[in-house]
Amino acid sequence: MSRVLVIGCGGVASVAIQKCCQASDVFSELCIASRTKSKCDALADKLAGKTKTNITTARVDADNVNEVIALIRAYKPDLVMNIALPYQDLTIMDACLTCGVHYMDTANYEPEDTDDPAWRAVYEKRCREAGFSAYFDYSWQWAYRERFEKAGLTALLGCGFDPGVTQAYCAYAAKHEFDVIDTIDILDCNGGDHGYPFATNFNPEVNLREVSAPASYWENGHWVEIPAMSFKSTYTFDEVGEKDIYLLHHEEIESLAVHLPDVKRIRFFMTFGQSYLTHMRCLQNVGMLSTLPVEFEGHEIVPIKFLKALLPDPSTLGPRTHGKTNIGCIFTGKKDGRDKSYYIYNVCDHQACYREVGSQAISYTTGVPAMCGALMLLTGKWNKSGVYTVEEFDPDPFLAALEEYGLPRRERRDPAPVE
Ligand code: NDP
Numbered sequence: 001m002s003r004v005l006v007i008g009c010g011g012v013a014s015v016a017i018q019k020c021c022q023a024s025d026v027f028s029e030l031c032i033a034s035r036t037k038s039k040c041d042a043l044a045d046k047l048a049g050k051t052k053t054n055i056t057t058a059r060v061d062a063d064n065v066n067e068v069i070a071l072i073r074a075y076k077p078d079l080v081m082n083i084a085l086p087y088q089d090l091t092i093m094d095a096c097l098t099c100g101v102h103y104m105d106t107a108n109y110e111p112e113d114t115d116d117p118a119w120r121a122v123y124e125k126r127c128r129e130a131g132f133s134a135y136f137d138y139s140w141q142w143a144y145r146e147r148f149e150k151a152g153l154t155a156l157l158g159c160g161f162d163p164g165v166t167q168a169y170c171a172y173a174a175k176h177e178f179d180v181i182d183t184i185d186i187l188d189c190n191g192g193d194h195g196y197p198f199a200t201n202f203n204p205e206v207n208l209r210e211v212s213a214p215a216s217y218w219e220n221g222h223w224v225e226i227p228a229m230s231f232k233s234t235y236t237f238d239e240v241g242e243k244d245i246y247l248l249h250h251e252e253i254e255s256l257a258v259h260l261p262d263v264k265r266i267r268f269f270m271t272f273g274q275s276y277l278t279h280m281r282c283l284q285n286v287g288m289l290s291t292l293p294v295e296f297e298g299h300e301i302v303p304i305k306f307l308k309a310l311l312p313d314p315s316t317l318g319p320r321t322h323g324k325t326n327i328g329c330i331f332t333g334k335k336d337g338r339d340k341s342y343y344i345y346n347v348c349d350h351q352a353c354y355r356e357v358g359s360q361a362i363s364y365t366t367g368v369p370a371m372c373g374a375l376m377l378l379t380g381k382w383n384k385s386g387v388y389t390v391e392e393f394d395p396d397p398f399l400a401a402l403e404e405y406g407l408p409r410r411e412r413r414d415p416a417p418v419e
Helices: 011-023 037-047 065-075 086-099 117-130 145-151 165-177 204-212 251-259 274-285 303-310 350-357 361-378 395-404
Strands: 003-007 029-034 054-059 079-082 102-105 154-157 180-190 215-219 222-226 232-237 241-247 265-271 294-296 299-301 324-335 338-349 386-389 410-413
Touching: 003 011, 003 065, 011 029, 011 037, 011 350, 011 361, 029 037, 029 065, 037 054, 054 065, 065 086, 079 086, 079 361, 086 102, 086 145, 102 361, 145 386, 154 361, 165 180, 165 251, 165 324, 165 338, 165 395, 180 232, 180 241, 180 251, 204 274, 204 303, 215 241, 215 251, 232 265, 251 265, 251 386, 299 303, 324 361, 338 350, 338 361, 350 361, 361 395
Parallel strands: 003 029, 003 079, 029 054, 079 102, 102 154, 154 386, 180 265
Antiparallel strands: 180 324, 215 222, 215 265, 232 241, 241 265, 294 299, 324 338, 338 410
C-alpha cells in the first residue's frame, strides 16, 4: 500500500501510470499531476473502473519548486515519480528534499535554456575537464548525494530503458556472467515505421538535442569525442534484421564508467534511417534546432519549440507504428580465466504495446522500467539512502519485475561484435 505522485502525463508517463495500475496492491493511491491537467483527467477517466488504484489528478508547474512543495504537502506521497522533462529534475529533487519524500526520474538533468550564463560557465568548465560536450550530465544530480543520504531518502536516476534497463543488464552481467568485463556496447535499435517522413519517438526537443550533439565514448579511463554521426556501422538485430547504427553520447556511459571502473571501453549505438538523418541535418543547417529565441513578426519564438509544435506528438504514433525494438548490451571479458562474449537484450513489438496500453514501444520500453523502479523502491527491494543510478542496485528483482510486466530479456552467447 503506498501513495505515489507522478509528475508528467506524456507518452512515457501514461504507460508507467497504466502499469502502476496493474499492481494496485503496491500502487494503491496515485496522483497524476502535470502542467496540462486535462491530459491527467483524460488518463484517469480511461482507467476508471479498470483498476483498484485510487487515482486523483492535479495541475502543477514543476519548474516552480514552491508549486511542487505545495502539491507534495497536500498529497503526502511516499514517492515522486518525475516523468516530466529533464528540465524539471532539480526543482523536483529540491521539493522532495524539503518534504522528505523519495524521488525517481527517467533522464538526467539538462537545462531548458542552454544560453543561461551561470549554467554555461559550469558547462564549459565541464567540457574542458571531462572531455564531452553533451548538454546533460550527472554532476548536477550527483551533487545532491549527501543531502539525500542525510535525509534518509533515495533518489533513483534514469530508470527508463536506456538509461535504466541497460545499466541493470550491466549489473547482471557483472554479477552472474563475468569475472572481468572488458568492453560494453549498448545497442538501441528501433525497427519501427510510423509512416511519417519525419517524427521523433519521444519528446522531440529532448530527442533532437541528444542526437545532434557530438558523439563520445569511454576508453581507457577517458572520453573520446568525435563529430555527431561520424561513426557508422551496421548490425543484424534479432527479429528486426540489418540496420545502420551510429555511435552517440549517452548518459549511462558516464555513470557506468564510474561504477564499473575496470571496463576498458563503453560505447552506445542507435539505429537511424537515412530519412531521419537527412531531415535532422537540414533542420540543423537552417537553425530549426536552436534553443535561442528569435524575433518573428512581433513575437519571440524558440525555433526548436516551434518545430516541436509542428511535428507529430510522439504519444499519437502508437496506432501507426509497426515493427519491433531491440535494445540491449554486448559484453566481452573473462569468466573462469576464459575469454567470453555475451549479449542480453529485449525485443518489443510496437503493435503489441499499442494493443495493451495505446502507446508505441519507445514509450512502453521507458514507462515499464519506470514503474518497475518505483516498485523496487516502494517494496524495499532497493533500499539505500542517497542518489543512485540503476547499476548500483541488485539487478535480479528488477529484471524479474520487467519480465512480469512486459519486458522479458533474451540472451546470446558469442554474439557478433560491433565492427
Ligand atoms: P512528453 O513530452 O510526451 O511528456 C512530458 C510531460 O511532462 C507532459 O505531460 C508535459 O506536460 C509535462 N511537463 C513538461 N513541463 C512540465 C512542467 N514544467 N511542469 C509539469 N509538467 C511538465 O515526454 P515523454 O513522455 O516522451 O518523455 C518523458 C521523459 O522520459 C523525458 O524526460 C524523456 O527524456 C524521458 N525518456 C527516457 C528514456 C529512457 O529510456 N530513459 C526514453 C525516452 C524518454 P504538457 O502536456 O503540458 O506539455
